[in-house]
Amino acid sequence: MNFKQLTYGVTKRIAIVIASDLTVVSEAKVDFDADFGAKYAVKKGVRINEDEGEVYQPVAMWVEAVDLVLARLREKGCPMGQIKGVSGSGQQHSSVYWNSDAEATLKSLDPKHSLLDQLGGVFAYEFAPNWQDHSTQKECDDFDAHLGGPQKLADVSGSAAHHRFTGTQILRMRRRRPQVYEATARISLCSSFLASVFLGSIAPFDISDVTGMNLWDISAETWNQKLLELTAGGEEGVPALRKKLGEVPTDGGVILGTVSPYFTQRFGFSEGCRITAFTGDNPATILSLPLRPLDAIVSLGTSSTFLMNTPNYKPDPSYHFMNHPTTKGHYMFMLCYKNGGLAREKVRDALPKPAADEKDPWANFNKSVLETPPLDVHKDGDLAKLGLYFPLPEIVPNVQAGTWRYTHDGSSLSEYSASSSTNWTSEADARIIVESQALSMRLRSQNLVSKTPERPELPAQPRRIYLVGGGSLNPAIARAFGDVLGGAEGVYRLDVGGNACALGGAYKALWACERGDGDEQQSFDELIGARWKEEGNVQKVDDGYREKEYKIYGDVLGAFEEMESRVLSVAKN
Ligand SMILES: Nc1ncnc2c1ncn2[C@@H]1O[C@H](COP(=O)(O)OP(=O)(O)O)[C@@H](O)[C@H]1O
Ligand SMILES: O=C(CO)[C@@H](O)[C@H](O)COP(=O)(O)O
Known part of the structure; x- marks a missing residue:
């Protein structure tokens, strides 16, 4: 019998089933906007409350998506009964607030009724804050100050305070909606929420995803008492908060139990099908291939992320270190930018439209990227151009929306002015925005890279750069990223494209089920x-x-x- 795995990644709403040899057997998809946009009043999967900076999703929509994606998988002829293990991934940081009925309800789900019909009453709050939420500036300031500054918080938890991180979100929930906090029996992350549904019991946090909360002490491998006190409103509140958070298994391959009878009876899963911890979408992405230290993944989706697997823990407020999802002693280094694809699209749309018979909407953009020399320096004496293009408030660096253009003469930097003699065209913007995105990644990863052992004659740089996500289809972007970031062995496109995190979840399930025991593990x-x-x-x-x-x-x-510092000094978020 073939060994099959299923993973379900809620961020991409995809279920993937793979065989033991890693070939993909079946796939199904749910699209939040297309399938549920009208019913749940979401656009791009979310609702927004501009006044408070809240970005959130109805948990009921996630619940309904589980039934729908599995029904689609079964309709496609997937041999559900042969699935031996389930893992998956979900957007990082997002939180679900269960009430005291949740555990009993999850344990007694009736396969004759939908999940939605049965789980409607188990949430203390009907929404989950989305990773794009930015309602928590006050809480971030409190978190950063509490241990003595952003660097101290990063040293302990792997990251300085960030709006989307779950600790700051929980603190705001306690302050803004105290009745919800009181009524909450357990808190899940998006990943452990999904695992809970499959397990029929509230699942613990995953050892990698727990490091996206600003609450977990990475070197001590436990909750940080001081940060719990801040979140709970004092020492006396900590025991109740600890109960809401639960215990965290430190083994990323832990088998949490077998699939809930709801899924065996309703969808034909086998009774022995095992559930292992689900993780975040980014940790799952680094599991979508055997990523060696010094290799980097650049995800060019709506947002951009830069990910590395590293044994070196060198935290800094401008980026994130998280526990590696499967390998103790290794970390996931991550840069997460809100301005990725959308920012590039804006620059593209300022260029003349490609000819009517040109199918690729990126044709003119790509021509500009490839025909503009680095930094738009055509000849000796030309000023180098540098820019920041942030239609959305940015995370790295933490700055409000805006576009900034600077020139550099080799020693000093000046803000560009349209009245200057330097010519700055829309074509130059196409090259400069791509360079800018890659330069930010190079700047922040430079202390993590070293010489590739097989090519000691080259300067320190990533060994391979793997591109994933929508932008990875673009050859001009690949070329410019290679120019800036290098890549001792080259730049590669991961063919799974946008499904990397779902696939990584599937590999994780396979590993957890087949890794063996003891010395043989x-x-x-x-x-x-x-x-x-x-x-x-x-x-x-x-x-x-x-x-x-x-x-x-x-x-x-x-x-x-220096350009970033100057912009930050006048335009902080
Ligand atoms: N050929 C291309 N060149 C550059 N960007 C592209 C190309 N195709 C898609 N994109 C960009 O990819 C982004 C979507 O990436 P995707 O990984 O599918 O999204 P998400 O992160 O939402 O899952 C869009 O912003 C789009 O502009
Ligand atoms: O917040 C982060 C990483 O810290 C984001 O990478 C989200 O995890 C992205 O989720 P999707 O928009 O891809 O669902």
């Missing part, structure tokens, strides 16, 4: 590395390191950093 990299084939999974899209270009961008990293 295989690490994630050993197990997946032995079965993963480059062919069909990745495609080389650029050579990566080019000496001349790599140096040009290295020489302006300081100026880029």
Whole structure:
């Protein structure tokens, strides 16, 4: 019998079933807007309360999506009864507030009725704050101050305070909606919420996803007492908060139990099908291939993320360290930008439209990226151009929306003015925005990279750069990222594209079920590395390191950093 796994990633609303040899057997999808937009009044999956900066999602929509995606999977002929293990991924940081009826209701779900019909009454709050929520500035200030500053908080929890991080969200919930906080018996993250539904019991947090809360002490491997006190409103509130949060297993491959009878009877899962911890979408993305230290994943979706697997813990307020989801002693280094695809689209749309017979809407943008030299320096004496393009308030750096253009003469930086003699065209913007996104990643990852052992003659840089997400389809972006970031072995496109996090969840389930025990137990990299084939999974899209270009961008990293500081000093969020 084939060994099959199922994963369900709520961020991408995708269920993927893979076989033991990692081939994809079945896939199904739910689209929040197309399937539920009218019913739940969501756009791009969320609701927004502009006045308070709240971005949130109805939990009922997630619940209904579970039934729908599984029904679609079964309709496609997926052999549900052969699925041996389930894991998955969900957007990071988002929180679900269960009331005291939840545990009993989850345990006694009736397969004749839908999840939605039965889980309607188990939430203390009917919404889940989304990762784009930015209602918690006051709470962030309190978190940053509480341990003595953002760097101290980052040293302990892996990150300075961020609007979306769950600790700040829970603190705001207690202050803004005290009745909800009181009525909450347990809190789940999006990932552990999904695991709970499959398990028929409230599942613990995942060891990687718990590090997206600003509450977990990474080196002590436990909750930070002081941060719990802040969140709970004093020492006396901590026991109740601890109960709401639950215990956290430190093994990412822990089997939490078998699938709830609801799923065996309603969808034909086998009774022995095992559930392992679900993780965040980004930790799951780094599990979608055997990612070695020094390799980097750049996700070019609506937002942009830069991810690395590293044994070096060097926290800083401008980025995140999280526990690696499967490998103890390793960390996921992450940069998360709100302005990714949308910002590039705005620059693209300011260019003349491609000719009517041109199918690729990016054709003119790409031509501009490829025909503009680095930093728009055509000849000696030209000023280098640097810019920041943030149609949305940005996370890295924490700055309000805006566009800023600067020039650099090799030693000093000046804000660009339209009246100056320098010509700054829309075509230049296309090159400068892509460079800017990559320069920010290079600046912040420079202390984590070292020389690639197989190519010691090259400067420190990532070994391979894997592109995922919508923007990974674009050859001009791949080229410009290779120019700026290098890549000793080149730039690759991961063919799973937007499904990387769902696929990573599936690999995690496979590893948890097949890794073996005791001395024989295989690490994630050993197990997946032995079965993963480059062919069909990745495609080389650029050579990566080019000496001349790599140096040009290295020489302006300081100026880029200074531009950010200047912008921050006048335009902080
Ligand atoms: N050929 C392309 N070139 C550049 N950007 C692209 C291209 N195709 C899609 N995109 C961008 O990809 C983004 C969507 O990426 P995707 O990974 O599907 O989204 P999400 O992060 O929401 O899952 C959009 O902002 C879109 O502009
Ligand atoms: O907040 C973060 C990472 O810290 C985001 O990466 C979200 O996890 C993205 O979720 P989706 O929009 O892809 O669902």
